[in-house]
Amino acid sequence: xxxxxxxxxxxxxxxxxxxxxxxxxxxxxxxxxxxxxxxxxxxxxxxxxxxxxxxxxxxxxxxxxxxxxxxxxxxxxxxxxxxxxxxxxxxxxxxxxxxxxxxxxxxxxxxxxxxxxxxxxxxxxxxxxxxxxxxxxxxxxxxxxxxxxxxxxxxxxxxxxxxxxxxxxxxxxxxxxxxxxxxxxxxxxxxxxxxxxxxxxxxxxxxxxxxxxxxxxxxxxxxxxxxxxxxxxxxxxxxxxxxxxxxxxxxxxxxxxxxxxxxxxxxxxxxxxxxxxxxxxxxxxxxxxxxxxxxxxxxxxx
Numbered sequence: 001x002x003x004x005x006x007x008x009x010x011x012x013x014x015x016x017x018x019x020x021x022x023x024x025x026x027x028x029x030x031x032x033x034x035x036x037x038x039x040x041x042x043x044x045x046x047x048x049x050x051x052x053x054x055x056x057x058x059x060x061x062x063x064x065x066x067x068x069x070x071x072x073x074x075x076x077x078x079x080x081x082x083x084x085x086x087x088x089x090x091x092x093x094x095x096x097x098x099x100x101x102x103x104x105x106x107x108x109x110x111x112x113x114x115x116x117x118x119x120x121x122x123x124x125x126x127x128x129x130x131x132x133x134x135x136x137x138x139x140x141x142x143x144x145x146x147x148x149x150x151x152x153x154x155x156x157x158x159x160x161x162x163x164x165x166x167x168x169x170x171x172x173x174x175x176x177x178x179x180x181x182x183x184x185x186x187x188x189x190x191x192x193x194x195x196x197x198x199x200x201x202x203x204x205x206x207x208x209x210x211x212x213x214x215x216x217x218x219x220x221x222x223x224x225x226x227x228x229x230x231x232x233x234x235x236x237x238x239x240x241x242x243x244x245x246x247x248x249x250x251x252x253x254x255x256x257x258x259x260x261x262x263x264x265x266x267x268x269x270x271x272x273x274x275x276x277x278x279x280x281x282x283x284x285x286x287x288x289x290x291x292x293x294x295x296x297x298x299x300x301x302x
Contacts, residue, residue: 001025002062007069011176015210016067028059050093060106065217068097068113074142078266083141090149101159110162112216113153117169117202117228119146120275124198128278131224140269162222166212169228169277173206174301186243186250193254197236199274202228205291215287225282230292232276245298
């Protein structure tokens with residue numbers, strides 16, 4: 001297999017790239033910096049510029065699978081400028097890839113794009129959301145981004161390829177991602193839950209997330225799949241589990257919702273929303289989780 005990855009140097013993208021290479025496959029990746037280009041036997045970089053809508057078409061030479069992860073981080077204060085960057089980085093990069101496949105001969109069989117579970121409603125009491133049982137979408141900016149990203153990705157089907165979308169949950173990893181942010185206050189005995197502490201946290205180990213992308217590509221799966229572990233937990237128990245794994249007590253009262261909003265602004269929706277999300281579809285498609293339980297993942301990454 002030969003795969004093209006956008007966002008290949010990020011937390012998730014680098015894990016996916018390493019997995020493909022470890023299994024004997026070749027990886028092409030896109031970057032905006034000439035200095036970041038490598039030209040190794042199984043790992044080659046190519047330039048693109050989403051703002052200018054330019055891309056080196058040689059990046060798809062011999063490629064049979066495209067994994068599209070690139071997009072500006074949502075973990076920043078949502079100013080008007082930041083919102084524009086978050087949205088346009090995903091929409092424009094997707095359009096650039098669609099144009100690439102439409103305008104050039106290629107052997108691509110499948111495109112797998114990222115999305116996020118933030119598309120689902122904020123509901124502390126709902127049954128686990130499944131991909132084929134679409135409820136009303138969430139009413140916030142993050143959901144708008146997910147809806148727009150998934151919508152424009154449908155254009156890939158017009159190029160004759162199979163399309164899969166992975167809605168990513170809270171990613172747990174050793175360096176970077178949500179776990180590092182959540183563990184930081186715990187380290188200094190300042191760990192606490194958020195809001196009422198009852199929000200569902202649908203998490204996933206970064207190794208399993210990479211494994212899902214690989215499984216989807218290896219089996220040429222189509223449609224939407226939730227990238228979450230089988231056993232989500234609520235916010236306060238999750239913080240207490242992190243504390244237990246670190247040998248640090250989590251005893252402070254929860255940080256009130258209004259304080260989170262004062263600290264983070266509109267972006268507080270990312271940490272205060274409750275999404276109870278099901279992993280049943282990817283499991284039914286044959287994926288077996290390495291880290292199905294939270295304590296297993298925390299033992300690995302803390």
